[in-house]
Amino acid sequence: MGITFTNELPNGIKRGYDYDTGEKMISIPDNGEFLITSRKKVNAYKDLIKNSREQPSYTCSNMDSIKEVIRTLEEKHCGYLLYLQCFMDFGGLLIKGSKYKDPMNKNDIQKVLGLGRTTFSYFFNTMIKNDIIHLEGEHFRVNAKYHWKGDSNVTNLIRSYTTTLKELYKSVNAKDLGFIYKLLPYVHKETNFLCENPIEKNPLLIRPLNKKNIARIVGVDEKTVYRKLLKLKLSDMYVFGEVSKGGVNNAYMINPFIFYRKGGKPDKTLKTIFLFNPQK
DNA sequence: ACGAGGGCACATGGTGATAC
DNA sequence: GTATCACCATGTGCCCTCGT
Numbered sequence: 001m002g003i004t005f006t007n008e009l010p011n012g013i014k015r016g017y018d019y020d021t022g023e024k025m026i027s028i029p030d031n032g033e034f035l036i037t038s039r040k041k042v043n044a045y046k047d048l049i050k051n052s053r054e055q056p057s058y059t060c061s062n063m064d065s066i067k068e069v070i071r072t073l074e075e076k077h078c079g080y081l082l083y084l085q086c087f088m089d090f091g092g093l094l095i096k097g098s099k100y101k102d103p104m105n106k107n108d109i110q111k112v113l114g115l116g117r118t119t120f121s122y123f124f125n126t127m128i129k130n131d132i133i134h135l136e137g138e139h140f141r142v143n144a145k146y147h148w149k150g151d152s153n154v155t156n157l158i159r160s161y162t163t164t165l166k167e168l169y170k171s172v173n174a175k176d177l178g179f180i181y182k183l184l185p186y187v188h189k190e191t192n193f194l195c196e197n198p199i200e201k202n203p204l205l206i207r208p209l210n211k212k213n214i215a216r217i218v219g220v221d222e223k224t225v226y227r228k229l230l231k232l233k234l235s236d237m238y239v240f241g242e243v244s245k246g247g248v249n250n251a252y253m254i255n256p257f258i259f260y261r262k263g264g265k266p267d268k269t270l271k272t273i274f275l276f277n278p279q280k
Numbered sequence: 281a282c283g284a285g286g287g288c289a290c291a292t293g294g295t296g297a298t299a300c
Numbered sequence: 301g302t303a304t305c306a307c308c309a310t311g312t313g314c315c316c317t318c319g320t
Contacts, residue, residue, distance in 0.1 A: 076293070173310085227285095
């Protein structure tokens, strides 16, 4: 049985049906080859990006200097910060949204984070005290040493895709986002692998992080890492992908639709890993 | 012997109330 | 505005069994 494609649209996209799983499938031309996935997944992704304009917008984080932030802040505060930096404009000012460019005041920020008075003031005072967010009159600017939006000559940076990241905040808690934040300095540029030496160019020399290493870096129990790897999902996509060789899980990758180091769109292999449908 | 995953007691986060 | 508290829901660490 397998997948049968019926009609081809003028743009080269083919629609089809998977007789094994009963799912509607789609074949998308991609640099001379075809990426086959389910329409459900494609639609879920389209829904996520439909509110953003032409290009999915992103912010950048400095992989070296955010290690200071990680050392200083509690995990939950790293999570709130990761979400909040999605609201920067090109000057780092926290604004209400891409459509409404008014700067946010303290109340707006509290509302956006969805926190009560006690929790918010604890978080926000910590940001100001550690110079991660500056006060400018009634408005606030994120310290460009750590996070910014737009061009930069920093080499070790990682892009966070605003729309997907905002969506992620809805489905996980602040500690989960903090967990992800702590792993951002370990994302490899070419492959999105989590590794000890993310600037290594030779693939043979990459030292991928296993569950034990991740637990040590983040400072949690191995079981907690395991649970988060299973749990963290965005719509139909997982945040982390697992690579196993010989039945042993020895490496992890982060979802390139949320975090990606290179410019442009994720390459074909990465797309396939995070979009393909496991056989039932 | 080992890793995946279950169970459970304890820890932690977020909240509103209260006092200052 | 901040500090502290008790409360509840959820998360976490640790120990366990199970299957290989």
